[in-house]
Amino acid sequence: MLFVIQKGPNLIKKEAILETGKAYKKPLDIIDFALKDQSNNLYTKNDLRNKWTILFFGYTNCPDVCPTTIFKLGQIKQQINRDLPNINLQILFITLDPERDSTDRLSEYLGFFNSSMIGLTGDISKIVELTSNLSVFFQRINKEDGYDFNHTASIFLMNPNAQLKASFSPASSIDMLNEDIKTVIKKSN
């Protein structure tokens, strides 16, 4: 069993304006990272710049929550594209299971569920650096016929300066998430 425990950032000023999560008055810088997208291209922190990014962690062997989150975020992206047409928004799915989630697997998986999303994989140590930085916890649960993960499933919103601006609960409804994400983007522009 793999335990990955991180210590979250302290003394963060939060804007208490959201139903589904929290926004940071002072956006947080994140570490540099280098992973591969589903087309096998290098993807780094620099690729977060000049656009808004919704980012979440998961794994393709997850039958329920990850496809549900992909569905929700796909709907939200459509609504934001319609309501805020000048905003460039991308969605990133970063695997916690690079052992099984190769670039080919991510390509097949996202090609099926939502081809507009970007899937990232890479060396587990690089992924752990990023999860640690974002205070994402994950735990491998071994079973007789494979393994699953318990994991922090927060949805993160990165601003066009590649900084963490807000995080949201994935259990929230599409409409509530949509409203809150739009609120954060509009207040920041």
Add this chain to the structure above:
Amino acid sequence: MKKSLVMLCLLLLMSDRALGNIIIENSWVRAAPPKTKVMAAYMTIENHSLKAIEMDIKNVISKGFTKTELHKSSHNGMMTMEKIETIIIKPNESLILEPGGLHFMLINPETVPQKNTAVEMLIFFKNENETEVIRIEAEVRSQKS
């Protein structure tokens, strides 16, 4: 082999969807890409009887899969998935299996079923000395808003 024979006999004997006072509605399986090892099935199970019924989870069969389990996704800071061993539906209550919550986990498909086909499932229930089985055909489709 034994399960297959039981299923075959039951299929010959049963009508679709509902027996007795248990009704299963809105059943569907989330469509998934090739090579997927686990899929999720959702539905609403209504107990219209005056007695509580227990789902016989260990005997649930999904045709074309090696195993079916009942799982519950929960979010309390962490997203967790827990295997459910026992579940009882009280009289005149419903059990809702839906994305992000309770769901059947369909494990190791022989081949991943395509969209617009159906997965045949046999779901067993028991109360006191009686046993009932419901056969459903859960539509394979994408999630709807």
